[in-house]
Amino acid sequence: MDYSKLDGLIPAVIQDFETSEVLMVGFMNDEALERTRESGYATFFSRTRNTLWMKGETSGNKLAVVDIFVDCDDDTVLVKVKRLGDGNVCHTGERTCFYRKFDRDRGEGAPGNV
């Protein structure tokens, strides 16, 4: 992996392996990726707390790793997971962190051209 572009970090896209929903994006350093592989649970590096954290370690809503894919230039991973616990990944209690449409919440109508 190439960690050089973001000061030792790579984005990790978390996708539900059953529904294909994108659930969240976190950042991993080399240690977080190793921990993810060894433990079988998605583990990130917190940029604000400057420490590793296993998603759901306290809530029980862990993300069990099914597959990990690497992108073409080795600077991003896609982690397909099975949602454990109550299955709500976002700290707001929503199933996915991407629960808001960009424009809808700003009252500007749909952004699409398709």
Added chain:
Amino acid sequence: MDYSKLDGLIPAVIQDFETSEVLMVGFMNDEALERTRESGYATFFSRTRNTLWMKGETSGNKLAVVDIFVDCDDDTVLVKVKRLGDGNVCHTGERTCFYRKFDRDRGEGAPGNV
């Protein structure tokens, strides 16, 4: 959007709106996101070339925006797109940039615990 965490950039996850495949991850600054919304085609900020680029502008493989979602803390977007042109998003000619399993290519067997 909160651009403060990555020096003016946010990750943008690009997902096929029909198949739900994650196709690529790029970075956007405020201008790239505005350009994406105005043009209706995914436009990124190139960290290596320090310039905006519309994906597929030369190849014709543009990514037409269907929906944009914002994550819970406003520092990542999920862009659902329709693939245009030959539909191959990766510069290698693959449909998605995430065409390699992490462990398979390293001969260490499957990573999953599910």
